[in-house]
Amino acid sequence: KDFRNKIKPNWCPGCGDYSVLAAMQRAFANAGLEPHEVAIVSGIGCSGRISGYFNAYGFHGVHGRSLPIAQGLKLANRDLTVVAAGGDGDGFAIGMAHTIHAIRRNVDITYIVMDNQVYGLTKGQTSPRSQKGFITKSTPYGSIESPIHPMEMALTAGAGFVAQAFSSDLKQLTGLIEAGIKHKGFSLINVFSPCVTYNKMNTYDFFKEHLVNLDEDSEYDPSNRHMAMQKLMENNALVTGLIYQNKEQPSYEEMIKGFKEEPLAKQDIMISEQDFNKLVAQFA
Ligand code: SF4
Ligand code: MG
Numbered sequence: 001k002d003f004r005n006k007i008k009p010n011w012c013p014g015c016g017d018y019s020v021l022a023a024m025q026r027a028f029a030n031a032g033l034e035p036h037e038v039a040i041v042s043g044i045g046c047s048g049r050i051s052g053y054f055n056a057y058g059f060h061g062v063h064g065r066s067l068p069i070a071q072g073l074k075l076a077n078r079d080l081t082v083v084a085a086g087g088d089g090d091g092f093a094i095g096m097a098h099t100i101h102a103i104r105r106n107v108d109i110t111y112i113v114m115d116n117q118v119y120g121l122t123k124g125q126t127s128p129r130s131q132k133g134f135i136t137k138s139t140p141y142g143s144i145e146s147p148i149h150p151m152e153m154a155l156t157a158g159a160g161f162v163a164q165a166f167s168s169d170l171k172q173l174t175g176l177i178e179a180g181i182k183h184k185g186f187s188l189i190n191v192f193s194p195c196v197t198y199n200k201m202n203t204y205d206f207f208k209e210h211l212v213n214l215d216e217d218s219e220y221d222p223s224n225r226h227m228a229m230q231k232l233m234e235n236n237a238l239v240t241g242l243i244y245q246n247k248e249q250p251s252y253e254e255m256i257k258g259f260k261e262e263p264l265a266k267q268d269i270m271i272s273e274q275d276f277n278k279l280v281a282q283f284a
Contacts, residue, residue, distance in 0.1 A: 003028045003035060005055045016167035016193030017047050017114050023170055024083065024112065025054065027177035031081075038081045041070040043095060045087035046121045047114035047193070064095030067102040070109045077265035078108070078253055081181050088115040088129040092148045096128070103157040103186055108251040110180040110187045113150065114167075116195035117202045124198030134201055149237050154188045155229055160249040161187030162228065163242050166207050167194065172215065172240060179242065185251040192240075207238075214241030223247075 003025040011017050028038050039057035042048040043066040051058035057080070061069045070084040091099050091113045102111070117129040118136070125138035126145070133142040154162045161183040165173040173191060180187035192207050212235050214220045220241075221227055228244040253259055260267070271279075 001029050001034055003038070003055050005053060007053055009049065009053055011046060011049070012195075012197050014194075014196040015046070015120075016116065016191070016195070017050065019167040019170055019173065020047070020085075020112065020114050020191055020193055021050055021053055023167075023173040023177055024050075024085070026170075026174045027181065028056070028081070030174065031178050031181055033081055033181075037079065038083070039070075039073055041066045041073065041082065041084045043084075043086035043090035044121070045090045045119070046195070047085065047087040047116075048090060048121075050085050050114075064090050064093070064098065066090070067095065067098040067109075067111065070111075071102060071105070071107045074107050074109050075253070075264070077263040079263050079266070082109040083112060083181065084109060085112040085114065087120070087127075088113055088117060088150075089119045089127040092128040092150060096148075099188075100153070100157050103154055103159045103188065106158075106160060106185045106249065106252045108183075108185055108253060110177070110183075110189065112177065112180075113188070113190045114193040115150070115190050116193050116199055117147070118195050118199040120195045120198055131201060134199075136198070149232070150188070150190050151232050151237055151239075151243055152229065155225060155232075155244060159188055159244070160185040160246040161242075162244040163187070163189045164237075164240050165189060165191045166211055166240050167191055168204060168207070169213075169240065172213070176242060179245075183245065183247075184254070185249055210236075210238045212239045214239055214243065 035056045040051045041059045042051035044063035051060045066084040070082050074082040119125045126143045128148045163176045222242045
């Protein structure tokens with residue numbers, strides 16, 4: 001199936017988000033999905049435009065709010081594969097509360113963060129992921145705040161699927177997205193997706209030099225949360241691959257008593273006039 005549509009992205013040439021888009025489109029096809037079975041919800045930012053570039057359902061929400069929308073969508077129609085996508089500013093600043101609570105709630109959705117460690121759309125201010133010393137218009141003497149570590153944060157919030165990727169490694173990224181959508185529960189995939197226009201610190205060359213690929217480490221066991229935390233701390237979180245997966249953790253939907261197999265969106269909502277009046281009387 002072809003998940004591409006005819007709209008040309010207006011990202012800068014070289015932006016990492018192009019590869020994330022391609023990887024998502026491939027992952028949906030590889031997973032054997034049909035366009036009508038997939039919904040992409042995004043927030044605000046350069047990367048937020050991504051939901052408009054699919055031959056699938058797309059919902060461009062408000063800033064930092066892709067996760068509440070995505071969770072609602074999944075609960076109303078559990079037949080859909082729901083993917084939320086956005087930037088590091090969207091997910092780890094204004095949307096951080098939603099991110100943490102979505103992780104611990106564990107609704108079966110996938111969250112892809114295009115982490116460029118800067119605010120691109122508003123022309124280059126520090127984001128919650130900017131490194132110390134990062135010079136921007138908002139921090140002319142260099143950022144003095146510590147960046148958020150999303151992978152460690154996800155592990156401590158109880159995430160069942162935690163992965164990190166680099167937009168240049170399309171093969172690994174595609175595989176991780178496919179694994180994320182197949183995981184039964186919330187999956188977080190943080191993608192180093194360089195902003196070639198406003199981030200001259202975390203460039204393609206920087207990542208090529210520093211990233212450690214867990215796929216090349218035969219000793220690494222992604223079912224071991226201790227090992228995951230240790231690996232992240234040893235490498236200043238500059239690792240890619242499946243960092244942690246807990247296949248035993250039940251999803252939110254699985255834990256709701258009486259939650260019907262038939263999605264809400266497909267259930268008959270017709271009720272008798274008598275039942276309707278009874279319902280109205282309760283609120284009178
Ligand atoms: Fe990509 Fe940065 Fe350009 Fe935005 S400003 S489209 S993040 S390269
Ligand atoms: Mg950003």
